[in-house]
Amino acid sequence: MSIMSKSSTTSAASPAIIARGLRKLFKHKDIGDTVAVDKLDLNVPRGICFGLLGPNGAGKTTTLRMLLGTMPPSSGSLEILGLTMPDDERRVRAKLGIVPQADNLDPDLSVIQNLRVYASFFGLPRQNLEAHLEQLLAFANLSDRRDHQVESLSGGMKRRLTLARALINTPELVVLDEPTTGLDPQARHTLWNRLEELKAQGTTLLLTTHYMDEAERLCDELVVMDHGRVLDQGSPQALIARHVEPWVIEIRHAAHAAERYTCLNHAGKLEQHGSSLFLYTPDRHHALAQIEALAPTLGALPILLQRPAGLEDVFLRLTGRDLREGA
C-alpha cells in the first residue's frame, strides 16, 4: 500500500539537501566559543537514506536544527528540496516530516486524535482526511489502537505513531533524530521495516543514529562526523572497505598476555580493547592458522570469535576509541 502520492514525481528534481560551508558557532562568555559545526558540506540526493553518525558532541543535532530551520547557521548556505533556507522556510516545512528524538505526542489524546490535531496544523483539507489518517494508521500497524490513549502505548508504538504523524503532509523528506533509541529489538525491527518501505516509495530519509547496525542496514550513504567536521562520507560498504581490513578475529581474555600475540601483527593489525585482542585481517584463514600455531606457547587455545568487519569498526577507527562522556 502506498501512502505517498507525490514521491514518484520528485526523483529527477534537485537534491534533497545541499549544504555549503555550514557553520555554527556558540559564543560563551567564560569558556570561549564552541564551533559545533565547522564548514560542513553535504549533498544528499533524493530517494536515499542518508545517515549522520558521530559520537556525542559531534554536531549532529546542531546540523539537524540548522537543516530544519530551528537554528540559524552562523555562516554557509543551505538548500532543501530545491528551496533556499531560511528565506523559503515555510515552503520547506510543508514538504518536511520530522521525527524528533523525544516523542512529543499528546498523552491525553487518543491515537487518531493526535493525528487529527497535527493535520489541523497543516491545514489539510477535510475531504478524504479521515481516509488518509486511516491509511497512516495502517502503515504504522496501529489500526487496532486507533482509539487508545497514547499513554497506554508501548515505546515502539509511540515511535510509529510519531512517524505516522510526520507523514501527515506527505513529506518528500523525513528527518529522524535517533529514531530507535531506547526501543527493544523487536520494536526496532518493525520501525526499520517501515522506514525501508518509505524509502522504497521514494521518500528521502535523513537520520542520526548511535547504532552502527542501524546505519549499516538502513543508510545508502552516510557521513561520520566529529568535532563538527566530516571525517568521511560514503556507503557503509565503501567506508568499511576504505578504513578496515575485511575480517575481525576477537581473541577473548587475551589482553593480559598480549606480548605472546605480537607476532600476529604479520597477519593483520592487532589492537587491544578491554580484555580482548582484536586482529583485523585481510585473510582470516591465514590469521587463524597463525593463532593455532601459537597454541603450544599458550597452553590452551583462547576463545576466538570471527566476524566480517562492520561500520562499528570504521566508526571506532575514525573517531578514536576513547569513551565520551554520556556516550
Ligand SMILES: Nc1ncnc2c1ncn2[C@@H]1O[C@H](COP(=O)(O)OP(=O)(O)O)[C@@H](O)[C@H]1O
Ligand atoms: N545551544 C547550545 N549552546 C551552546 N553550545 C551548544 C548548544 N548546542 C550544542 N552545543 C555544543 O555544540 C557541540 C555539538 O553539539 P550537538 O550538535 O548537540 O552534538 P551531537 O548531537 O552530535 O551530540 C557540543 O560541544 C555542544 O556542547
Ligand SMILES: [Mg+2]
Ligand atoms: Mg544530539
